[in-house]
Amino acid sequence: MAVMGIRWLAQLEDTLAPYPMAYPALVLAALVLVAWLANFITKRILLAGLHRVIERFSGPERDTRQSLRVIARLANIVPSVVLAAGLSIVPELPPGLVAGLKALCHAWTVLTIALAMSHALDAFNDFYERRADARNKPIKGYLQVAKIVVFVVAGLSIVAVLVGVELLHLITGLGAATAVFMLIFQDTILSLVASVQISGDGRVRIGDWIEMPSQNADGDVIDIALHTVTVQNWDKTVTTIPTKKLVTESFKNWRGMQEAGGRRIKRSIYLDQHSVRFVDAQGLQRLSQFALLDDYLAGKQQELQRWNAQVAQAHPEPVNARRLTNLGTFRAYVELYLRRNAEIHQDMTLLVRQMAPTPQGLPLEIYCFTASTAWAKYEATQSDVFDHLLAILPEFGLNVFQESSDAMLMRARELREK
Structure with a gap:
């Protein structure tokens, strides 16, 4: 069967020989089709089956969405692996183009793994928060630091792959310039860290009503950028808040009120x-006209009568009686x-x-x-x-x-x- 396939490809190549680049283009299209089929089979068949298996063994009370998000992210690696492995068999492609496309595939793989690790950390945090002592010992902050480390390493790896150098050499070269970069881009780095934290825990979203008296802000969030968060106040003025202020200073977010529905x-x-x-007989007659008070007055009078009957045996004076x-x-x-x-x-x-x-x-x-x-x-x-x-x-x-x-x-x- 394999021999027949090789002969058929050879015949096809001979047939398309008068048309330059036709055969390589056809092989490249076939490679893209194979990558798409691999992605389709992984997502629609394997992942769907795995979804049903996990739900069956986890039970209806367990939330399996985070675990499935991790698996779905890892499934995105399949087409990039197929493309990276198949580019070598495409004839007549320039070596530089092949190397560049493979680098892009590898960079995509690294980014996908980093996103999957981020979802895995979220799933671990959800699992940890089910514990009884999770409220007293939260680990979300530590996991956010781990996310930052993962994405920094992933970013350096992607740059190393695209540039074509060793990751260790890239880190060594950046080490000497780190202090200078931190001094020059101090505000940008702080804003970046704040943006990651804000987007990670969802403390502020576009459309939220926030109140921050220290910045004269009281209105809806209309934009979230790297350095600033823009708030349109109720008087239609606009206030820009430095992103890092939403991490270092306190503010009130009314989203919880809106989501609660009251x-x-x-x-x-x-x-x-x-x-x-005290209510006298004439006042009691007037109050009895209120329909809302029918049950209250009836129950209260019975309660007072029982109480006063017990007290009257020892202290019959009216001052000792309870009254409305x-x-x-x-x-x-x-x-x-x-x-x-x-x-x-x-x-x-x-x-x-x-x-x-x-x-x-x-x-x-x-x-x-x-x-x-x-x-x-x-x-x-x-x-x-x-x-x-x-x-x-x-x-x-x-x-x-x-x-x-x-x-x-x-x-x-x-x-x-x-």
């Missing part, structure tokens, strides 16, 4: 402490109101809590998250909530405190009218 409301209503009182307060009832109403509000994210933290009193009044803090992270929708939802709460306060006999308030005068007027 934006926090944390605001207090300052109440006049003089308006806090307008502030406690209002706090329960606010929580129930937020629980029924479709614009509030019900799967996130929701609190209505009383804070320590201040000279400006008694703070009642509302802590919750809106169902939409869009700025306009968030502000509209927050405003609607506090519009309603401020308007409904008088129904509970409560007053808002403010420094220029005339609440004391109104209170005195009410007492005179009574």
